[in-house]
Amino acid sequence: MPFVRIDALRADAERLDALGRAVHDALQETIGIPPEDLFQVLNGHQGTNSTLRYGSYLGPDRDDGIVYIAITMRSGRTPAQKQTLYRRIAELAHTYAGAEPRNVFVTVTENTSTDWSFGHGVAQYAGSAGT
Template sequence: MPFVRIDAFGTEPDRLAALGDAVQDALVETLGVPSDDRFQVLTAHDGVRSTLRYDSHLGLPKDESTVFVAITMRAGRAPERKRALYRRIAELVHERTGTAPHDVVVTVTENASVDWSFGDGQAQYAPADGEPAGA
């Protein structure tokens, strides 16, 4: 159950939706996340009330089409699966929005099962009785 935040500059709702779909599809394809297991926050920045800052780190140029994707998920995925995820996100974002792959920045933060609550004030993946709900 990854939690995804996507930030893009000057984005129309259709582009935000395409970005969210691209990331979800990449998670399903590369990590086996269930297709209906979507938790996303999609934020468009207008440059006035909110904005993005970026430079050309590691020789990768950035411009106003830059997209930041932050994924929080439970630990345990192998490095090669994460690399496949990054590649697939860049491919799908490019395919669906025209954003150049070098303008897609992805970060992954991992945590433990007890670090999640899906509601009711419970840690469904790590309940006190030891019987986790779901996968």
Template sequence: MHQALMDSIGFPADDRFQILTSHDGTTGTLRHGTYLDIPRDDGIVYIDITMRAGRTADQKKDLYERVCALAHERADVAPHNVFIVIHENTPADWSFGHGQAQYLP
């Protein structure tokens, strides 16, 4: 995931704020089905990205393609099972510690 973020939209190498959660049917479940004629099965990988606004639609499309390619290459995830959603916010929405808004002047 991080490699795709660096390759496609320029995330810094040390920007590794990632949460990985398993939905294996025991610790949690992830509902899926067919939507937009894309079938999904129990091999689904749901990726939820929160980042600052400002990337272009083309950068996001590149990100989706890169994530899918790397997931298939490195983890044998079927491309139809890669589901990605992006949430964007502003620099004021981030604090990385010390009660400060590091992205604000």
């Protein structure tokens, strides 16, 4: 059950939707997330009252096309699976939303099953070994 937050500079609803689809499709393809497992927060920042900052750390020549993607999910994926996920997100973000791969910044935070509640104040995954 990934929880995804996407922040993009000067992104309208159409671009945000395309970015959300790119991430969800990549999660399905690379780590087997079910199609109905869709929990996302999509934010566009206009650049004045709300903006995103970026630097040139580790080389990419980023610009105002920056897209930050934060994924929280249960632990258990290998480094190779994560690398495949990052690559596929960048490819699909480019295909669906025109995002330059150099501007696609992804972070994954992992946790355990008891760190999730899907509602009703219940940790539905507690005691299970689900994905």
